[in-house]
Amino acid sequence: MKSQARVVVIGGGIGGCSALYHLTEEGWRDVVLVERDELTSGTTWHSAAQVTNFGANQVMVGLKSHSIRLYKELAEDPDYPINYHHATGGLRLASTQDHLDGYRHFISLAKGMGVDFELLDPAECRRRHPLITTDNLLGALWDPLDGDIDPAQLCQALARRARKAGAEIYRHTPVTALTEKPDGEWIVHTDKGDIHCEMIVNAGGYRCNEIGAMMGVELPVASMEHQYLLTEPIPEIAELDFRVPLLRCPADDFYSRQEKQGLLVGFYEQGCKTWGLDGIDPNFTNALCPDDLDRCIDTMEGTFRRLPCLMEAGIHSVINGPITYTPDGLPLVGKIPGKRNAWCITGLRAGLGEGGGHGWLLAQMMVRGEACYDTWPLDPRRFTRHATVDYTALKAVEDYQNEFRFHMPHEYRPAAREMKTTPLYPVLAGIGAAFGVVNGWERALYFKPAPDFEEQHSFRFNNTFDVVAQEVAVVQNAVGIMEVSGFNRYEITGEGLDDWLDGIVCSRLPRRPGKVALTYLLNEQGNIKAEATIARLAPDRAWYGAAAAAEYHDLDWLSERLPADGSIRFENLTDDFSILVLAGPRSRDVLAKAAPGCDWSREAFPWLSVRPVAVGDAEVLAMSVSFSGELAWELHIPNGQLTAVFQKLWAAGQAFGIRPFGLYATESLRLEKGFRHWKADLITEYNPLESALDRFVRWDKDFVGKAALENMAASGPRRCFVSMTLDTASAPAQPGDSVLSGDRVVGSVTSAGWGHRVGCNLALAFVDPPFAQDGSLLSVEVLGEAVAARVGEICLYDPAFSLVRA
Ligand SMILES: Cc1cc2nc3c(=O)[nH]c(=O)nc-3n(C[C@H](O)[C@H](O)[C@H](O)COP(=O)(O)OP(=O)(O)OC[C@H]3O[C@@H](n4cnc5c(N)ncnc54)[C@H](O)[C@@H]3O)c2cc1C
Numbered sequence: 001m002k003s004q005a006r007v008v009v010i011g012g013g014i015g016g017c018s019a020l021y022h023l024t025e026e027g028w029r030d031v032v033l034v035e036r037d038e039l040t041s042g043t044t045w046h047s048a049a050q051v052t053n054f055g056a057n058q059v060m061v062g063l064k065s066h067s068i069r070l071y072k073e074l075a076e077d078p079d080y081p082i083n084y085h086h087a088t089g090g091l092r093l094a095s096t097q098d099h100l101d102g103y104r105h106f107i108s109l110a111k112g113m114g115v116d117f118e119l120l121d122p123a124e125c126r127r128r129h130p131l132i133t134t135d136n137l138l139g140a141l142w143d144p145l146d147g148d149i150d151p152a153q154l155c156q157a158l159a160r161r162a163r164k165a166g167a168e169i170y171r172h173t174p175v176t177a178l179t180e181k182p183d184g185e186w187i188v189h190t191d192k193g194d195i196h197c198e199m200i201v202n203a204g205g206y207r208c209n210e211i212g213a214m215m216g217v218e219l220p221v222a223s224m225e226h227q228y229l230l231t232e233p234i235p236e237i238a239e240l241d242f243r244v245p246l247l248r249c250p251a252d253d254f255y256s257r258q259e260k261q262g263l264l265v266g267f268y269e270q271g272c273k274t275w276g277l278d279g280i281d282p283n284f285t286n287a288l289c290p291d292d293l294d295r296c297i298d299t300m301e302g303t304f305r306r307l308p309c310l311m312e313a314g315i316h317s318v319i320n321g322p323i324t325y326t327p328d329g330l331p332l333v334g335k336i337p338g339k340r341n342a343w344c345i346t347g348l349r350a351g352l353g354e355g356g357g358h359g360w361l362l363a364q365m366m367v368r369g370e371a372c373y374d375t376w377p378l379d380p381r382r383f384t385r386h387a388t389v390d391y392t393a394l395k396a397v398e399d400y401q402n403e404f405r406f407h408m409p410h411e412y413r414p415a416a417r418e419m420k421t422t423p424l425y426p427v428l429a430g431i432g433a434a435f436g437v438v439n440g441w442e443r444a445l446y447f448k449p450a451p452d453f454e455e456q457h458s459f460r461f462n463n464t465f466d467v468v469a470q471e472v473a474v475v476q477n478a479v480g481i482m483e484v485s486g487f488n489r490y491e492i493t494g495e496g497l498d499d500w501l502d503g504i505v506c507s508r509l510p511r512r513p514g515k516v517a518l519t520y521l522l523n524e525q526g527n528i529k530a531e532a533t534i535a536r537l538a539p540d541r542a543w544y545g546a547a548a549a550a551e552y553h554d555l556d557w558l559s560e561r562l563p564a565d566g567s568i569r570f571e572n573l574t575d576d577f578s579i580l581v582l583a584g585p586r587s588r589d590v591l592a593k594a595a596p597g598c599d600w601s602r603e604a605f606p607w608l609s610v611r612p613v614a615v616g617d618a619e620v621l622a623m624s625v626s627f628s629g630e631l632a633w634e635l636h637i638p639n640g641q642l643t644a645v646f647q648k649l650w651a652a653g654q655a656f657g658i659r660p661f662g663l664y665a666t667e668s669l670r671l672e673k674g675f676r677h678w679k680a681d682l683i684t685e686y687n688p689l690e691s692a693l694d695r696f697v698r699w700d701k702d703f704v705g706k707a708a709l710e711n712m713a714a715s716g717p718r719r720c721f722v723s724m725t726l727d728t729a730s731a732p733a734q735p736g737d738s739v740l741s742g743d744r745v746v747g748s749v750t751s752a753g754w755g756h757r758v759g760c761n762l763a764l765a766f767v768d769p770p771f772a773q774d775g776s777l778l779s780v781e782v783l784g785e786a787v788a789a790r791v792g793e794i795c796l797y798d799p800a801f802s803l804v805r806a
Pocket of ligand 1: 013016038046173175203324350
C-alpha cells in the first residue's frame with residue numbers, strides 16, 4: 001500500500017468510485033481509494049439503480065445528463081460492457097393542476113440544459129405504459145432517457161478505468177483515524193498503515209459521520225430505511241415487446257420499473273423510519289434491514305390502484321436498505337466547511353442516477369478550484385450550525401414523506417422550524433408575519449391581512465399578490481420596517497486591512513471611516529464568488545456583510561486568504577446582531593423622532609455612510625444603504641436590544657404611516673432596481689462584466705482573479721445579464737426557465753417576479769450576447785407558453801438613484 005498520495009478517497013460506493021475515476025480524468029493519477037469492505041458493500045449494491053434526468057434546478061439536470069452520457073459510454077465499452085437499460089423512458093404522473101404546472105416549469109428549465117422533456121396526456125401515458133390505469137390522471141412528464149443500471153458493474157467499470165489511469169484501490173482497508181497536519185495536509189490512518197496525502201474525500205455513505213467524527217465534523221446527513229419489492233414475472237409484461245417505462249407518482253408515493261419480466265416497486269411511506277442515528281453496527285456490511293412491508297400498506301393501496309397487475313403478482317423478494325438524506329434532499333458535494341483540503345461526496349439519496357455527475361463536478365472543484373456549473377445547490381456550506389444530525393433527521397423524514405412532491409414556489413415546509421430566531425420573532429408573529437427560512441433563520445415573508453389568511457402556493461400569481469402590492473406601496477409612499485435576521489457579518493480588524501481587503505475584492509474599497517460600499521469578490525477564474533457590503537468603521541476596523549446563506553462560504557474563502565502572520569483578525573458577529581430596515585420617503589422622519597441625537601439630514605448622513613447611533617438606550621450601527629431603491633437606512637442592532645429599538649421605531653413611525661414589510665415585497669422592490677441576489681443572479685459561471693457589474697471593477701489595482709478577468713474581457717462575454725418585461729399577468733417566470741429566440745434557447749432566467757411600482761412582470765436572465773441589446777424581442781417559456789419578453793434597462797425604477805440620495 002502507498003504511504004503517500006495526492007488524494008485519498010474514503011469509501012467505494014458509487015460516490016467514491018465516481019470521484020476517483022473523474023479525478024483521473026482530470027489528470028490526477030496519484031489518487032487512491034480505501035474501502036473498509038468490498039466495493040459497493042454499503043448502500044450501492046442493493047440500489048434500485050434507476051437513472052433519471054429530472055432535476056429541480058439546472059445543476060441537477062446537467063449533472064444527471066453527464067451520468068447518462070458516461071453510463072452509456074461505459075455500457076458500450078467492448079472491453080468491459082455493463083448492463084444499462086438506457087433510454088427506457090420514464091413517466092412522472094400528474095393528478096393535480098399544480099403537478100402539471102410544475103412539470104411545465106421543469107420542461108422549460110431542462111430545455112436550457114439541452115434536455116427535452118415532454119408533457120403527455122393520460123391516453124398517451126397508457127399507450128407508453130399499458131399496465132397503468134388512468135383514473136384521476138391528468139397527464140405525465142415524459143423523460144425519454146430514464147433507465148436503470150447494474151450498480152455493482154457500474155462501480156467496477158469506474159474503478160477499472162481509474163486503475164488503468166494510475167489510481168490504486170485498497171479493499172478491506174477501514175480508515176480508523178484522520179490527522180490534520182499543520183500545513184493543511186492529512187494523514188489517513190488505516191488498519192494496514194498510514195497514507196499521507198494533500199486532500200481527502202469523505203465518500204462514506206451512511207457512515208460518513210463516522211469519518212466526520214475522525215476530523216471533528218458533523219455532516220448534516222441522516223439515513224432513512226427504504227424498501228422496494230420485486231415481483232414474480234407478470235404475464236402482461238411478458239407479452240410486451242418493449243420495456244415498460246419507469247413510473248414516479250407524487251400522489252401515491254411510489255416508483256416502479258421493470259425488472260426481468262416483473263416489476264420493481266418502491267414506496268415512500270408516511271410512517272417512515274430513520275436508521276442508524278444511535279450508531280451503526282460495525283458488521284453491517286453488504287447487509288439489509290429487516291423487511292417491514294406493513295409500514296407501506298397505505299401507500300400500496302394507491303400503487304395497486306394505478307398498477308392493478310400488482311394485485312395478482314407474487315412477491316419475489318423485498319429489499320430494505322439505508323438511504324442517506326440531507327436537510328434539503330440534495331447531496332453534499334464539495335468542501336467540508338471549516339477544514340482545509342477536505343471534501344465530501346455524501347448524502348446521496350439518488351446516488352446511482354446522480355453519482356456520475358457528482359463525481360465529475362467534485363473532481364473539477366478539487367483540480368480546477370471551480371466546476372463548470374455553480375455548484376451551490378450541492379455545496380456542504382449551504383448548511384450552518386443549526387444543521388445537526390438530529391435536525392437533519394427531522395427534515396429527512398419530511399422529505400422522504402414528500403419524495404416526489406416537488407416544492408411549490410415559496411413553500412417552506414414545517415419540520416424543524418424556529419431553529420434560529422431573534423427576540424423579535426414573537427413580536428413580528430404578533431403583527432401577522434408569515435415566516436419562511438433563510439439559512440435556518442426565520443424571516444417574515446409578508447404580513448397577513450387577516451389572522452386566518454393562508455398562502456395558496458402556486459406557480460401562478462397567487463393570493464399574496466395584493467398583500468405584497470400594499471406592502472410595496474407603503475415603502476414607496478410612506479415608510480416600511482423590516483427585520484433582516486441572520487445577515488452574515490464579520491468584523492475584520494488589523495493594521496494591514498486596506499491592502500489585504502483591496503487584494504481580495506475587485507471593487508473600490510471604502511477607505512475613509514464612515515463610508516460603506518458594495519463590493520464583489522472573484523474567484524481565480526475571474527468569475528463572481530461573493531458580494532459584500534463593506535462598512536469602514538475605523539482605519540483598522542471594517543464590517544463585512546453578505547447574504548445570510550453565505551456565512552460558511554465566505555468565511556472559508558476569506559480565512560483561507562488571511563495573512564499567515566496573524567496581522568488580520570476575524571470575528572463572526574452573525575448571531576449577535578440583527579438588522580431593522582427602515583425604507584421609504586418618511587424613513588428619515590421616523591429616525592429623527594426615534595433617535596433625535598443623530599443628524600439624519602442628507603448632508604450629515606449621506607447615502608452610503610455608516611454611523612454609530614443611540615436609539616433610546618441602544619447603541620446601533622446605522623448605514624444609509626438601500627435594497628429597495630427608496631430612501632432607507634439599515635440599523636444593525638445587538639439582539640438583546642432589538643425589541644426595544646423596534647418598539648421605539650414603531651411608536652415613532654405611527655405618525656408617518658409605518659407598516660411592516662417582508663421578503664416578498666423586498667423581492668419585488670429589488671427586481672425593479674435590478675439588484676442581484678447572490679447565487680441566483682450572481683454565480684460562478686459568469687464574470688462581473690457579463691453580470692453587467694463593470695462599474696464595480698477597479699482595473700487600476702491587483703485583485704484575486706484579475707488576470708483571468710482580463711483574458712475574458714479580451715475574448716468577449718459568454719452571456720450577458722439582462723432585465724426583461726414579460727407580456728403576461730398570470731404567472732411569473734421561475735429561475736431556470738428558458739429564454740427563447742424563436743424556437744432557439746438563448747438564455748435562462750435567474751430570478752423573476754412582479755414589479756409593483758413599475759407595474760410589470762419582470763425577469764432577470766443571462767442571454768447570448770446578440771440578444772442582450774435594449775429592445776431585443778424574445779420570449780420566455782412560462783408554464784408551457786412562449787411569453788413575449790422585451791429586454792430593457794436593468795434598473796427600471798429611479799435609474800438616476802435620486803430617491804436613495806434624497
Ligand atoms: C432500497 C434503495 C433503493 C434505491 N434506489 C435508487 C435508485 O433507484 N436510483 C438511485 O439513483 N439511487 C437509489 N438509491 C440510493 C443509492 O443507492 C445511494 O444514493 C448510493 O448507493 C449511495 O452511494 P454512496 O457511495 O454514497 O454510499 P455507499 O454505497 O454506502 O458507499 C459508501 C462506502 O464507504 C465505505 N466506508 C464507510 N466507512 C468507511 C471507512 N471508515 N473506511 C473505508 N471505507 C468506508 C462503505 O463500506 C461503503 O462501501 C437507493 C437506495 C436504497 C437503499
